[in-house]
Amino acid sequence: MARSRPTRAATVPGAGKMFALRAIGLVILARWLHSMGDMNFLPALRGMASSPVACLNLVFLFLLIVLPGAKARVERPFHPLPQWLRQALRIFGVLGCLFALWSIGLFVWDAGWRSAVQAIESTNGWLVVAPALYASVVWICRPRALWRTNVAARRFAIGRYAVSIDAATRTTIVWLESRKVGQYDARELSVRGPAGIEPAAATPRSAPADARADAPAADATPAEPGAVAQTASPAPGAPTISATAVEPAASDVPAAPAPPRHAAPARTAGRYPRIELLWDSPAAAGHNRQTVMRVRLVTEGDRVAARALDTALKQV
Incomplete structure (x- = not known):
């Protein structure tokens, strides 16, 4: 008996973005045709031919509906559009x-708020929906990495950069959005960044041995003179000093403030630390200590991906 070919239940990553862009373009085109239907088409077409804004909208709608060169691929889940098309849609969307x-x-400003509310009601809210649709196109085509961070698959996303490591061939590929930066030997790459990337415990500096021997206990206060006498025991045969003799001398010298027990480490990296991926190849002349990427760690996901990338490169 012939068996039917099973269909895939899961869609290709990136197909939803293409569907959303085409849906926005069709909605704008349908509303435009509806507005032209209220008037005569010939005067409307003549007005469009003499208006540069209308011509830009026509080009924008053509690119938004046709999406030339767009293709959903598994290896590019967040960038199904070519780079030039994505940049063009962003520019037209902003304009x-x-x-x-x-x-x-x-x-x-001219008609007032009452007339504006009446116009929104008569156009079924199109005065509010139209800017939102253009802003949605700009948000969908925003700059982002090629994929999400997947430590198990050795794929890392830091800002707009995406890094993949192949443990079998020991190669690393770096992408800037949908553009391939280069392919490198993983053993020649290293991550350089501030100390704030790795969690470090706050350890106070240890004082010199002589200072620790002569300093009084941290818990002692000037009101407790007995703590001074308990810190050091007199050697055998040495003259003992009574606590009453020590009190006037200790009262004349002001006590130094005790250092805080839990001192927070100084943040030298700033609010958004920056890391660099360096390529140091002894075999490539003129490419020693070349910076492959330089990016700021804005989100916590970027910091986690930077730590995981550093660990993965050290394990290769």
């Missing part, structure tokens, strides 16, 4: 959002 906000703001 469209600014123009929509400027035109709506000018209308509210």
Whole structure:
């Protein structure tokens, strides 16, 4: 009996982004055609031909619906679009959002809030939805890494950079968004960054041996003179000094403030520390100590990925 071919239940990563962009483009196009249907098409087309903003919107809608060169791939889950298409959609989205906000703001300034609310009701909220759609395109096409961090698969995402390590061939590939930076030997790469990346315990500096021997106990206070007499025991045969004789001398010298027991380490890396991935190849002339990537650790996920990348490179 012939068996039917099973269908895949899971979609290819990146297909949802392409579907969302096409849906936004179709919604804007449908609303545009509906607005043109209220008027005559010929005067509307003539006005569009003489308007540069309308021409830009036509190009934007064409790119948004057709998506030339876009393809969902498993190895590029967050970048199904080519680099030029993603940059073009971001630029057109920013221009469209600014123009929509400027035109709506000018209308509210001239007509007033009551007329603006009536216009929103008559257009079924399109005056609010249109800038939101343009902003959604900009947010979908925002700069991000090629994938998420997966330590088990040796894939790391730090900012806009993505790093993959192949333990079998000992090679490392670095990506900047969807552009391949290069392929390197994992044994020649190292992570350099501030001390704030790795969790370090706060250990106070140890005082010299002579100072610790002569200093009084930390828990002792000037009101307890007996603590001074208990710190050191007199040697046999040496003259003993009474506590009453020590009290006037101790009262004349002001007691130094005790250092805090739990001193917080000084943060020299700043709020967002920066790390560098260095390539030191003895065989490549002129490429010694070359910086492959330099990125700031903004989120906690970036810090975790940086620690995991440093550990993985040391284990190769």
